[in-house]
Amino acid sequence: xxxxxxxxxxxxxxxxxxxxxxxxxxxxxxxxxxxxxxxxxxxxxxxxxxxxxxxxxxxxxxxxxxxxxxxxxxxxxxxxxxxxxxxxxxxxxxxxxxxxxxxxxxxxxxxxxxxxxxxxxxxxxxxxxxxxxxxxxxxxxxxxxxxxxxx
Numbered sequence: 001x002x003x004x005x006x007x008x009x010x011x012x013x014x015x016x017x018x019x020x021x022x023x024x025x026x027x028x029x030x031x032x033x034x035x036x037x038x039x040x041x042x043x044x045x046x047x048x049x050x051x052x053x054x055x056x057x058x059x060x061x062x063x064x065x066x067x068x069x070x071x072x073x074x075x076x077x078x079x080x081x082x083x084x085x086x087x088x089x090x091x092x093x094x095x096x097x098x099x100x101x102x103x104x105x106x107x108x109x110x111x112x113x114x115x116x117x118x119x120x121x122x123x124x125x126x127x128x129x130x131x132x133x134x135x136x137x138x139x140x141x142x143x144x145x146x147x148x149x150x151x
Contacts, residue, residue: 031100032128045128058103100126
């Protein structure tokens with residue numbers, strides 16, 4: 001699913017956020033984006049990541065987003081006090097989030113690197129099931145079945 005409209009759309013949106021005096025926003029990486037397919041019934045995950053692919057995708061996305069942030073009327077933010085700094089400079093404080101824990105590939109120690117990279121919010125599951133959980137609306141289960149087996 002490659003429907004990214006380009007950086008101009010992001011610049012326009014962030015400029016509008018500034019005009020509206022928004023003080024801060026989360027800009028998201030989308031962990032399962034390369035896996036998603038549009039179907040007649042909605043967006044569904046296709047094939048899962050091979051070992052190591054998800055982390056490489058994370059590294060690609062975080063690099064692209066950090067480069068894009070340099071061009072935006074925003075301040076890269078990692079702590080609450082960055083809101084004050086951004087407001088003084090008439091910019092929004094841009095925090096980084098991640099939709100889906102796929103990047104971790106079951107390795108929680110990668111959270112330290114994500115934190116060091118500036119990621120401040122992690123949504124456990126997006127569209128694709130991963131080692132952290134799955135969707136309640138699908139028939140499959142990864143984590144829940146694993147936990148039930150331990151009872």
